[in-house]
Amino acid sequence: MKHFRFAILICLVLLPALSRAAGDGYGYPIEGPYAATILGTPPDLKAELPAVIPVKELVLDLIPDLKRPPVFYYDDGLRCSYVCQKQKAPLVFLIAGTGASHQAPKVVAMMKALYQAGFHVVTLSSPTHPNFIISASHSHVPGDLTEDAADLYWIMENVWSKLKEDIEVSEFYLGGYSLGGTQAAFVAKLDEERKTFNFRKVLMVNPAVNLYNSVSQIEGLLNRIPGGEQNIARFFNDTINKFTVFFSRGQFVKFNDEFLYAAYKEKLFTPEEAGGMIGVVFRFSSAAMIFDSDVMTNGGYVVPKNRTLTATDSLTEYFRVCAHLSFLDYFNEYFYPHFLRKRPGLTKEALIAAESLKSIEGYLKSSPKFGVMTNENDFILATGELEYLRQLFGDRAKIYPRGGHMGNLEYKDNMAYLVGFFKGTGGQL
Numbered sequence: 001m002k003h004f005r006f007a008i009l010i011c012l013v014l015l016p017a018l019s020r021a022a023g024d025g026y027g028y029p030i031e032g033p034y035a036a037t038i039l040g041t042p043p044d045l046k047a048e049l050p051a052v053i054p055v056k057e058l059v060l061d062l063i064p065d066l067k068r069p070p071v072f073y074y075d076d077g078l079r080c081s082y083v084c085q086k087q088k089a090p091l092v093f094l095i096a097g098t099g100a101s102h103q104a105p106k107v108v109a110m111m112k113a114l115y116q117a118g119f120h121v122v123t124l125s126s127p128t129h130p131n132f133i134i135s136a137s138h139s140h141v142p143g144d145l146t147e148d149a150a151d152l153y154w155i156m157e158n159v160w161s162k163l164k165e166d167i168e169v170s171e172f173y174l175g176g177y178s179l180g181g182t183q184a185a186f187v188a189k190l191d192e193e194r195k196t197f198n199f200r201k202v203l204m205v206n207p208a209v210n211l212y213n214s215v216s217q218i219e220g221l222l223n224r225i226p227g228g229e230q231n232i233a234r235f236f237n238d239t240i241n242k243f244t245v246f247f248s249r250g251q252f253v254k255f256n257d258e259f260l261y262a263a264y265k266e267k268l269f270t271p272e273e274a275g276g277m278i279g280v281v282f283r284f285s286s287a288a289m290i291f292d293s294d295v296m297t298n299g300g301y302v303v304p305k306n307r308t309l310t311a312t313d314s315l316t317e318y319f320r321v322c323a324h325l326s327f328l329d330y331f332n333e334y335f336y337p338h339f340l341r342k343r344p345g346l347t348k349e350a351l352i353a354a355e356s357l358k359s360i361e362g363y364l365k366s367s368p369k370f371g372v373m374t375n376e377n378d379f380i381l382a383t384g385e386l387e388y389l390r391q392l393f394g395d396r397a398k399i400y401p402r403g404g405h406m407g408n409l410e411y412k413d414n415m416a417y418l419v420g421f422f423k424g425t426g427g428q429l
Helices: 003-012 033-039 105-116 130-135 145-163 179-194 211-224 229-249 257-266 271-297 316-323 327-342 348-354 357-366 385-396 412-423
Strands: 056-060 078-083 089-095 120-124 169-177 201-205 370-375 397-400
Touching: 033 271, 056 145, 078 105, 078 130, 078 145, 089 105, 089 145, 089 179, 105 120, 105 169, 105 412, 120 145, 130 271, 145 179, 169 179, 169 412, 179 201, 179 357, 179 370, 201 412, 211 229, 211 271, 211 327, 229 271, 229 316, 271 316, 271 327, 327 348, 348 357, 357 385, 370 385, 370 412, 385 397
Parallel strands: 089 120, 089 169, 169 201, 201 370, 370 397
Antiparallel strands: 056 078, 078 120
């Protein structure tokens, strides 16, 4: 599954053109949603954050009797990161987005901003990340908001039990981005019952409203690939070849900002192809998730039932099969049957409805602790869902005119708002 990491790298260098900011008072300059998502924030417009902070890593042996298949020999427990102040301060738990680890660039940027502002911070991998699926999921089948929230809460309690003797915490906050933003809402609701943390503030950054809808939106981007999703392999190979040639012809030492902007100037890809690559990268992330879940449950979906994979077995063919499974395939053939066995009589419609903020909208509407940051052109939101967020959260929602999906997170205004939300300073770093 190392292909996924390389896919992310390739995705980062698909750079559509920058546009001048519209005359709306918001200085983030990238107009297109796919361009913003891929390119992120130009370096000169990012918030000033410390280059290095004293981050430490925890490895939690959460399930002592867990029998990891030999193919996952490298996994020795759930990993998470934390950074602490020397004085008493609030502690913020941050949940990474789909397929992302506790060390993913976006969650690290959030961690740096909050640490700089005086908070203790703990970052957690997404329940869809391989390490989480293997070492922290009770079911090993990610995607159900209620079950994933229970696993996340259990991890938070374990982390707090490790840290509480060494740090002073005044109160607890919670945040997450993308899928992690949606999950934060369900974790907060669970906390209302268990009251371990009594979260005072919860920030949801670019959350999905309905997981089924959002994944369908992203899968739809594969239609932008020349030849459609059946041409994923060729498109990806062509992408690798283009960048290999471009890299070899230039005087580049490594893949960095210089290389990225040089590639952008050459306009190696169209905006349509950029949208297609977002779909490809998501498909690769999904492939890793499906494989890991199937092996951990001995589900027989991709890997034959009772087949024991070892560290020396080739995974190439399994990866190819997983990469050609659409989200609808996964939902209809694996995810829904799994939950139907656990909840006899469950319909697909009921399961889809449960994986949505609408299933807890009464709580979200009535609780003043919540805030939302998102963008008008976030393509993971289906028709009507942006307006739903506006109506649900009212003045608790901060909606920027552009930025795609998470593309503007590191923009100075966005980071100021994020920090200001937790500090109560109205968006000032």
